[in-house]
Amino acid sequence: xxxxxxxxxNLNLLGERExxxxxxxxxxxxxxxxxxxxxKLGFECEVFQSNSEGALIDRLHAARLDCKGVVxxxxxxxxxxxxxxxxxxxxxxxxxxxxxxxxHARDEFRHNSVxxxxxxGQIAGFGKYSYILGLEALARLLG
Numbered sequence: 001x002x003x004x005x006x007x008x009x010n011l012n013l014l015g016e017r018e019x020x021x022x023x024x025x026x027x028x029x030x031x032x033x034x035x036x037x038x039x040k041l042g043f044e045c046e047v048f049q050s051n052s053e054g055a056l057i058d059r060l061h062a063a064r065l066d067c068k069g070v071v072x073x074x075x076x077x078x079x080x081x082x083x084x085x086x087x088x089x090x091x092x093x094x095x096x097x098x099x100x101x102x103x104h105a106r107d108e109f110r111h112n113s114v115x116x117x118x119x120x121g122q123i124a125g126f127g128k129y130s131y132i133l134g135l136e137a138l139a140r141l142l143g
Contacts, residue, residue: 001042003138004067005034005131007049008056008075014100022100023127030128034071037132041139053077057087064091068142071134073098078113089118094141098134099124 007027010017015026031047038045046067048059056077063070072095077084088095097115102125104111116122120141123133 001142002044002046002067003038003135004059004063004070005031005038005045005047005135006056006059006070006072006074007047008073008077009051011073011075012049012051021106025128030131033128034131034135037135041135043135043139053081053083057083060084060087060091060095064093067093069093069138070095071098071131071138072096072115072119073100073131074115078103078115080114082114085115085118088115094120094138096120096134096137096141097122098130100127100130101125 012027014022014030015024034047035045050056056074060070070093074081074084074097078097097113097119103113104124113122121137123130123137126133
C-alpha cells in the first residue's frame with residue numbers, strides 16, 4: 001500500500017533553517033526516519049518536497065491515482081492556500097496535516113489552517129515526530 005509524504009516550502013532547509021523552531025535534524029535524516037517507520041507499518045512511502053504551490057497541487061492530484069493516503073506539511077501554504085485546500089477536497093483520499101512546530105503557539109497568522117477542514121486531522125508541535133504520528137494516524141484510518 002503506497003502513501004505519500006509531502007513537504008511544502010522551505011522544508012528542504014531543515015537542519016539549517018531556524019533550528020530553535022524546527023530542530024537540528026536534516027531534511028534527509030527526517031525523511032529516512034519517515035520512510036523506515038512507514039515500512040514498519042507496511043507502507044511503501046514516497047517523499048515529495050516542493051517550494052512551488054502548483055507542484056504540490058499537481059502531486060496531490062496524481063496521488064488520487066497511485067496512493068492510499070497523504071501526510072502533508074504544507075508549510076506556510078497551510079494558512080492561505082485555498083488552491084491546496086481545494087486539491088485536498090477533490091482527491092477523496094485521506095490527508096493528515098502535520099507541522100513540526102505548534103502553529104497555535106506561534107505568530108497569530110499561523111493559528112489558522114485553511115486546509116484543516118478538508119484534512120482527516122491535524123498534528124502539530126512534536127517536531128519530526130509529527131510526521132511519525134501522522135503515519136500512525138494514516139495507518140489507523142486506512143485500517
